Amino acid sequence: MDKNANLKNFKMDLKKFDRNITLRLFILLGLCLIISYIYERSSFKSNTIDLALILYLVLSVIYSIIATIRGKKNICIKYNLKCPQCGKVPKAFFAVSAMRSGKCPGCGDRFGT
Numbered sequence: 001m002d003k004n005a006n007l008k009n010f011k012m013d014l015k016k017f018d019r020n021i022t023l024r025l026f027i028l029l030g031l032c033l034i035i036s037y038i039y040e041r042s043s044f045k046s047n048t049i050d051l052a053l054i055l056y057l058v059l060s061v062i063y064s065i066i067a068t069i070r071g072k073k074n075i076c077i078k079y080n081l082k083c084p085q086c087g088k089v090p091k092a093f094f095a096v097s098a099m100r101s102g103k104c105p106g107c108g109d110r111f112g113t
């Protein structure tokens with residue numbers, strides 16, 4: 001495949017993924033906001049629900065971080081960015097430059113194409 005086209009597709013996939021995960025986080029946080037709003041206005045108060053809402057918020061953020069790392073790793077694997085030498089997949093931050101140079105940021109070996 002043409003290298004530039006491949007790089008373009010790769011960047012587009014990463015961008016699409018970013019948009020997707022941001023949207024998901026917004027939905028999760030929006031839901032939390034709606035629930036807290038309803039809860040605040042109701043006369044019903046419970047420490048358990050307070051705690052659950054905080055937990056929900058924390059878990060939403062943790063989920064988004066894990067989903068981002070896993071998702072980007074999967075995109076790298078899809079584009080053959082797994083080093084045959086050391087078996088590492090470049091971190092999201094290095095993925096585009098690794099794709100451009102065709103070299104593993106870990107050991108400097110070339111990716112198999």
Ligand SMILES: [Zn+2]
Binds near residue numbers: 085087
């Ligand atoms: Zn390597």
